[in-house]
Amino acid sequence: MKAKKVRQKGKISLSRYFKKFKDGDRVAVVREKGIAASFPERIIGKSGQIIGIRGTYNLIKLNDGNKIKTFIIHPVHLRKLK
Numbered sequence: 001m002k003a004k005k006v007r008q009k010g011k012i013s014l015s016r017y018f019k020k021f022k023d024g025d026r027v028a029v030v031r032e033k034g035i036a037a038s039f040p041e042r043i044i045g046k047s048g049q050i051i052g053i054r055g056t057y058n059l060i061k062l063n064d065g066n067k068i069k070t071f072i073i074h075p076v077h078l079r080k081l082k
Contacts, residue, residue, distance in 0.1 A: 004033045012076065019075050021058055025050045026081040029060070029073065039071055047081060 012034055021027065028047045031037050048062035048071075057072045 002033070009034075017076050019078075021050050021075060021078065021080065023050055023052060027058075027060065027078040028081055029062070029071075029077060030079050032076045035074070035076055037074075037077055039073055039077070043071065 012032065016032075026047060026049055029039070029043050029045065031044050043062055043064065046062055048060045050058050051061050051070065052059040054072055057074050058078065060071050060073055060078075062069055062071055
């Protein structure tokens with residue numbers, strides 16, 4: 001699915017855009033369709049761990065196949081796991 005559903009369209013709240021995560025937080029990669037994403041589609045739905053911050057983006061350690069890889073993802077595309 002490339003577009004948002006009708007009831008989800010509109011502005012993204014500022015709190016979701018500027019949310020902060022700490023090192024070691026577990027997060028899931030959930031693409032925000034209103035903002036262009038610069039990561040591969042194969043990692044959508046996967047969960048990983050935050051290992052650092054680079055500017056406003058987060059460094060995330062994910063399993064991609066059999067390898068552990070580091071991705072740089074904007075916080076709007078991340079959801080915190082409990």
